Amino acid sequence: MTIQWFPGHMAKARRQVTEKLKLIDIVYELVDARIPQSSRNPMIDEIVTNKPRVVLLNKADKADKAITNEWLRYYEEKGIAAIAIDAQSGKGLNQILTVSKELLKEKFDRMRAKGIKNPRAIRAMIVGIPNVGKSTLINRLAHKNIAKTGDRPGVTQAQQWIKVGKELELLDTPGILWPKFEDELVGYKLATTGAIKDTILNLQDVAVYALRFLTASYPNRLQERYDLPHIPEEIVDLFDEIGKRRGCLLSGGIIDYDKTAELVLREIRGDRLGVLTFEKPYEEKVEAE
Numbered sequence: 064m065t066i067q068w069f070p071g072h073m074a075k076a077r078r079q080v081t082e083k084l085k086l087i088d089i090v091y092e093l094v095d096a097r098i099p100q101s102s103r104n105p106m107i108d109e110i111v112t113n114k115p116r117v118v119l120l121n122k123a124d125k126a127d128k129a130i131t132n133e134w135l136r137y138y139e140e141k142g143i144a145a146i147a148i149d150a151q152s153g154k155g156l157n158q159i160l161t162v163s164k165e166l167l168k169e170k171f172d173r174m175r176a177k178g179i180k181n182p183r184a185i186r187a188m189i190v191g192i193p194n195v196g197k198s199t200l201i202n203r204l205a206h207k208n209i210a211k212t213g214d215r216p217g218v219t220q221a222q223q224w225i226k227v228g229k230e231l232e233l234l235d236t237p238g239i240l241w242p243k244f245e246d247e248l249v250g251y252k253l254a255t256t257g258a259i260k261d262t263i264l265n266l267q268d269v270a271v272y273a274l275r276f277l278t279a280s281y282p283n284r285l286q287e288r289y290d291l292p293h294i295p296e297e298i299v300d301l302f303d304e305i306g307k308r309r310g311c312l313l314s315g316g317i318i319d320y321d322k323t324a325e326l327v328l329r330e331i332r333g334d335r336l337g338v339l340t341f342e343k344p345y346e347e348k349v350e351a352e
């Protein structure tokens with residue numbers, strides 16, 4: 064597989080995030096609840112070293128609820144604050160302030176101890192990979208409450224802050240961290256959920272991954288959706304069955320594998336096979352074939 068992880072992009076993103084860290088009290092790391100591990104950039108652990116962090120499992124409406132709960136337990140066991148949210152509908156968002164206040168209690172208590180009667184609002188920034196829902200979350204929290212507050216020390220550029228009630232302020236520009244997909248399985252998961260462009264990986268390979276995953280984890284849904292009396296063992300036979308049933312054919316009745324791959328991925332992304340989660344905590348890494 065010839066996936067490139069652009070070091071130039073990453074270095075720039077790292078610089079920008081590091082610069083903004085000086086302005087804030089807490090980081091909200093947005094990940095996709097369907098692939099909490101693959102949708103984060105592991106470098107964030109090196110970048111965000113001295114600020115508390117909350118993991119926000121976004122698009123929880125598209126994820127398998129039981130597995131989202133497993134992820135929440137996993138983070139709890141590791142002592143990492145995590146909340147399942149749906150930025151589009153606003154579900155779970157009210158927990159963000161509560162958790163932030165808990166994590167920053169000592170810092171703000173110290174301010175009060177120094178004689179500051181009404182400490183300022185908590186300042187936060189959102190970071191995450193492209194398409195994970197950063198803008199949706201900011202807009203949802205903002206309710207058009209965007210406040211121009213001008214320069215803050217440490218940056219040459221004026222930062223805009225978004226007021227979220229009285230107690231929270233968000234940087235209006237999120238930090239973008241690129242996904243790291245040197246591992247091909249990570250790449251396939253990102254592609255299946257639509258986090259990376261379809262032109263980056265071979266679409267048939269992505270669909271092979273997705274169909275193998277469905278066969279192993281959600282066989283009933285696969286059978287039901289494509290009306291399969293049983294799931295063929297050979298992946299090519301599975302493509303044939305789906306292509307035949309859905310009319311993805313070339314002239315002469317030959318199965319059009321590109322069209323079949325496209326159809327399957329479109330239906331997965333559109334929740335036609337129900338809500339799905341592609342990775343579990345503590346899961347052994349399985350090499351994609």
Ligand SMILES: Nc1nc2c(ncn2[C@@H]2O[C@H](COP(=O)(O)OP(=O)(O)OP(=O)(O)O)[C@@H](O)[C@H]2O)c(=O)[nH]1
Nearest residue numbers: 121122123149150151192193194195196197198199
């Ligand atoms: N179902 C669902 N869709 C969501 C949710 N949050 C965001 N989306 C959708 O995901 C897509 C990407 O959301 P954006 O907010 O543009 O993501 P972003 O991280 O700002 O993307 P970039 O600007 O590329 O960095 C949009 O189509 C949103 O409508 C969610 O909680 N649930």
